[in-house]
Amino acid sequence: MSDPKPAAPFAPPKELKAFPNDRQLCIARFSPCGNFLAAGAMEGTVRRWKVVEKPKLTVDIALPDETAKKPAPKAAKKPEESPVELVPLPHLTGFNGWVQNIAFHPKDKILFVADTWGKLAATDIEGDAPKPRWENATAHDGWIRKLAISPDGRHLATCGRDQFVRIWTTAGKLVAEHRAEEDVFAVTFAPEGKVVAFGDLKGTITMWDFEAKQLGRKFDAAVLHKLSRLQNVAGLRVLTFSADGKTLLAGGCEPAGGGFVEGAPALLRFDVATGKQLSEWRFGVAKDGFVLDAASHPDGYLVLVTSGQPGSGKIMFLRPGEKEPFFTNTAVANCHSVTLHPDGKRFAVAAMNKASNGNGRQLTKDGQYLGNNSPVHLFEIPTAQG
């Protein structure tokens, strides 16, 4: 994300289609080539789709002039079909627990996958059964909470419940590791790729020059943590630098309490040079939960998604210099991940079916106990001309 360009006339994004999916998803990412969408599922698989552009079909239909008094419309447009289809490809298997993190290599057609049992792996993208390049079943002891890839594609950063932050080459070799004082929830590379920022359970964010093996500046995001009775409620979920590396954004939740984990989605913006907090956004009320994912649009704004109590979710466009999002969509329930297509004209949101909660036995008419699922909502961002 860079400093925002002057606000252009804006037409709100429109949803092209919701693509059903039979499982819950943690994360979705477009490939840099734009031809694939991959998603990590709560079942140890990676779901894949081929992104297929369809010829745009718009048919003009002349309507009869039924009344003499009213001027007849010249033509009405037939509802458009989505110009893009997501065509399912076979799942990638061999992972355990949940696949909560995936990342595409910025140049090569490689997908990196991290699961909650500690496995880190690299695989080709294309084909029905892509070739695994390498895998490390014990990259972490348990839950890998975040996976990031450096902008130059040389390194991966992972962090986990085991309190470790680890740097790997994209060939899978461990380069450096640091043991933090707490469970580490987020990690991201600075734009030059030699420093990462990682954030922990208690909302402490630390810069780490992994080449020099030196810890650097700390940022105080303690507002994203609350000790509620026994429970340490971790609010931090997302870290991302601006494109120029001068500011660092920390997204998540200002927790109000444990259990239900109510809290308002929040985003903090820090000055990297001084560590000073520049601004804070709170997006809504306690039921709205967490900023769970963020994507930087080439035009300089952020696309954020939130998820809170079941049914509560937002898609927001935010310019860093402004106090409020300039676009908010609340029609999609529990938005867990957002990914921008590399052309900047489309984005996909991994969300949740409606009515996903409820106490006790809830069976279908034929007696089945069904799990929830995550439709992938594909949106188009109209150009300034509409």
Add this chain to the structure above:
Amino acid sequence: MNPLCKPWEHAASRRQFLGASAGTLAFGALGGMISPQAAEAMRKKEKQVLFVWLDGGMSQLESWDPKPNTEFGGPFRSIKTTVPGTHFSELMPQSAKQAHRLCVVRSICTKDNAHSSGVARIQRGDPKNRGVPYPFFGSAIAKLMGPTSSKLPPYVWVKPGSGGFKTEDAGFLGPKYGSLAFGDGKPPEDLLRHASLTADEDAERNELRELLNRRYAAQRRPTYTEASSFVFDTAQELMKRANIFDTSKLAAKELDRYGRTEIGQHMLVARNMLEAGVRFVKVGSYGWDTHGDNFNGSASLVPKFDRAFAAIVEDLAATGLLEHTLVIAMSEFGRTPRINGHVGRDHWPEAWSIAMAGCGLKAGAVVGATNDKGTFVKDPGYDIGAVFHTWFQALGIDTKKVEYDNNGQPLPLAHDDMQSIKEALV
């Protein structure tokens, strides 16, 4: 030294030594190695209960009955326990080391999915409706077994928040059998003689208090005034042993073993109370209603319970108290297999787990099972009425022969149509 042995294999820990000694040595011979209270309690072998209540509903899938790598299994791994073939969630590494002492029932199937009604319904054993409120298990034991020979309060509740005398637990038994609650695990203020008072002055004050009590009682129903006197007297007895509440003098290692958390410290107080001879100690913990962010919540909550629970089971075993103490850890229900949009789990009475240990129970047993996805019990399962029968049986109370007398109305101790869980009992 045998080259096949490692040096540390020859060094017995204090707890190992105590555990081995308990059955073979007179406690007096142990000198300062065991608290006098524990030695006294062990010598008397009076039945006691530790009841750990995780209010809100601990997830069975993130604790006693993990289903890793299944649709509803969540992100966590399972780990081996000391019982071959039995696995717990990776969030319970300490309890996994105590599994050979535990008896876990994985097929609990109850009826109420609401906290407001479920908490009381479960703790009263959900008997047939006879138009009277049944007592909580602690009150039932206070009535049926009374105080131990220690004369300490028979039913004590160590809990977060406020304390006081909780008469509502007692149901039709009457307020005398309510719980004496110690808020935040602390003793009540001003119960003991203030340092500025002499013993004579204190005696005079108590005389005046008793006089006023008699006048007060003369105008009221005796059940309430008797309850007040009973509670005051037994609480005062407890307060004479103020060291029960003081965990500050314990070694850092001991505090760490239980965890420097609310539940850890309360479990230490509970251990002291059991050693002192309290009949029934309930330890309450709040905040387990993980409708949102269940997995991060469980990652924070469950290990804190695990550490404290495993430590007290280990200590009770080491001092021999576990032989005559019934240990129970449970909630009002489990949590839904289905994961909601807030990545939480909702209320699930259909298939959940209770962990127990101690007197009358089979050690190392896993009773009942859920299906592969953890959604429902495989067999008919056990309702809380069957669990109540089991607990009474484990404490030597025959529910076929003993019944309550509610002012002439005979009432069964537990649900008439249910029986104890035979696989769980020795």
